[in-house]
Amino acid sequence: MAINLKPVDVAVVGLGAAGGVAVLPLAKAGLKVAGIEAGTWMDPHKQYHADEVFNNVRGGVTSVQKANREIPTVRENASSPTRPRGAIHPMMNAIGGTSIHYWASAWRLKPWDFRTRSEVEKRYGKSAIPAGSTLEDWPVTYDELEPFYDTIEHEVGVSGNAGNIQGKLDPKGNVYEGPRQREYPMPALRGTEYTEHMMATAKQLGWKPFHGPAAINSQTYNGRPGCVYHGYCGRGGCHISAKNSTAVSTIPAAMKTKNLTIFDLAQVTRIQTGPDGRASGVTYIRDGKEYFQPASVVLVASYTYENSRLLLLSKSKAYPNGLANNNGMVGKHFLSHWQGSPVFALFPYNINVWYGTPAQTTVVDDFADDNYDHSGLGFIGGTSISLGTEMHPIEAASMNTFGKAPQWGSKWKAFVKENAARWTSSYLQTSTYPYEQNFLDLDPDVKDPLGDPVCRITNANMPNEAKAAAYGQKKTEEWFRAAGAIEVIRGGAGSGGLSTHSYGGTRMGDNKETNVLDKWGLAHEVPNLGVLGGSVMGNSGARNPTLTVQALAWRTAEHIVKNWKSIKT
C-alpha cells in the first residue's frame, strides 16, 4: 500500500536538463513543486575527475544509476531481432541529469527546422519530403520560442557570439542563425591555434565559420568561474562548476524560493489517473517503499525513452493503452539523431587538441539545414560540421593508422609516437526526420528489476539522412585537406541507435490525431499532464538538442503559471 504524501501543485518527474529548468518558473510563481528524481546530488569532489578511465572507460559519472537497469533494446525493424543490449545507458540519473556530463553545446534550432515540411514543399515540391516520413511543421515557430531561448541562455548561462541580432548580421557569429533579440550573456569560449587555423581555412573556402555556443562559462558568470579547459568535460562533471548543468544553475535558483522540494533516489513507476481522466499524481519507490505524490499538474521530464515508457506503463480505465495514448501516438514519430559519421584527419605537425572541451569549436553551417540549394542532391536537411578539442591519451593511442602502420609492434609504436598529437576527428550532426516505421514501444520480453518491460527502439537508418551525412563528410574532407592534413579518412557512415540525442514518442502538434501533446507541451487527452524533453520534438535539426529542450520546458512551465486556474481544474 502506497504511503500518501501531502498534495503539491506540480509534480515534476526528473530533474535533468528539462525538468531542472522547468522548476524555476514554477517555483518563482509561488507554486509548490515536488521534484522527483531517480538519482541524487553528485559530489564534485568525489565524482568529477580529470581521468579518462573513470569518466570514459568505466562511465564513472554516468553508469551508476537507474537508467542502467532499464537500457532499451534496439532492433532495425519490426521483423528483425533485437540486438544485444549495450552495457551502459548513454543517459544518467542525478539532480542535474545528463546536463552534468554532456558536451554543453547550446544551440538554437533554425527557423527552418520549425517549418521544414512547408518550407521544403514550397522550395522543392511535395515529392521532396522523404518517403514514409511523418514530418509535420511544429505548432510553435522560431519567433515564438526566441524569448525562451533568450531566457535559457541567460538563466543557465551560454557563451557564444551572435550572428544575427534583430536581422543585423555579424560574421563573428553564425550568420545562418535566426534573429536573436540580443547578444549572448558571455563571449564564445576562447579559440585555440587549431580552431583558429580551421576558421581561417574555412573562410578561404568561402564558408562562414564561427565558434559554437556552449553552456560553459567563458568568464565568471552568476558567481561561477570561467572554464579552465582541462580536457575532461565529455562524460565528466565539471569540478569548478563552469559547465552550467541545471544542478548548479536553475535548480539551486528554484530551491532559493523554498517552493521546490526535491525527492531524490525516488523512482517513479506510474502516473496515476483519477475517474475524471485527469492525472492525479505519481507513484514512486524510494528505499523499497512505495509513495503516492498527489499533484494538480504532472510534468514528465525523464529522457525520451522513459517518457514514452512511463506513459505506456500508466494504464487505467480511461487510458487502457497507456496514459494520453487513446490515439495510439505515444512512442510514434521517434527519431535518433544521425551522428557517428566522423572524418579523421592527420596533420604533418602536432595540432595538440589534448586540452579544451568538445564545445571549444569552430563550426560551419554552410551545409546544414536549408542553407544551400538542394536541387538534384536527393535529400533534404543537412549536416553541421563541428571541429573541437579534448583528446584523452588512451583515445589518442587508439588512433586510426590511416593504412600507414600495423596495429601493434614496434612499427605501430613508432607511428603513434610521431602521430598521436597530430590527428583529430570531426563531429557531424545531420538533420533527422520521423518515419512511419521508426517507433518506441514496450519490449515484450526484457524487463527491468521491478518487472516492468523496458523500452524497445525500432529504428532503421533511412536513405535521406545517409545521403545528407555523406555530403557533410565530403565537405569535411575538403576542409581538412585545405587546412593541410596529409591523410583524411571517413569513419563510419553514421546511424541512429541508442543515443543521447533521441527525439519523439510524445510529439507536440496541433493535430490531435497524430500528436500526443498540444502546442504548449500539454497532452491533448489529459489537460493537466505535460511532457518535457526531446520527446516533444518531431525533427532534430543538425545540432545538439538541449537548449531547445530547455527553452520548450521553460515555455511549458510559464504557460502553466499563466493559466494556472484553468489548467489545475
Place this chain on the structure above:
Amino acid sequence: MPEVSRRSVLIGAAIIPVTAIRSAAAPTVPPANALSPEQLRTLDAFVDRLIPKDENGPGASECGAANYIDRVLADNNAAEKPSFLQGLAATDAYAQSTHGSPFADLSAEARDAILTDMDSGKATGFTPNSRTFFNRVRRLTLEGTFSDPFYGGNKNFAGWDLIGYPGPRLAVAPEDQKMHVAIKPMHQSAWGGSNGH
C-alpha cells in the same frame, strides 16, 4: 614533483583550490590478485610484443600494463575474468602445439608469429575465436599503458611521454593549446602526488 596541493590559483575572479582536480577520497586500489604468477607471466610476455621496448623507449611491459590488467580483472572488470583466463590458457596451448613451449618461454619472433595468427583469427582453440581475445588484450594493453598511473600502469608516465600527452593539469593556458610544439609534460596523476612514481 613539487607539492602543490595546498596552493590556490587565481582564475578569473574565482579562487579554485588545487585540490579540486583531485579526489578527496581516492578509492583504495585492490591488491593485484586476479592472475596467478604463471598467468601474469604469460600476459606480460603478450603485452611486451604488442608495445615492445625498443629505440622509442619503454614498452607495455615496462609500463606495467600487465599489472593494470591484473588489477582491473580483480575489480572493475571482474565479470570478464573467466573468459580472459580461458584466452590466456588458449594462448599457451596454441604456443605449445605450434612451438612446443609455453608462450612466455618463446623468443620475440615466435611470440610475434603466434600473435599474428591470433590477430588474423587463424589460431585455434579460442572461444569464440582468437581474434576476439587478441583485440581484447590489445585494448586492455592500451588502457594499461596510457591510463592515469593511479590504476597501476603507465609507470613513470612512460606511456604518456611516448605519445606526447602532457598530463592532466588544473588549468590550461592558451600556450598549452598551441600547435607545432611539444607541450611540456606535467607528470602528475589526477589522483594525487604519489601515483605514478
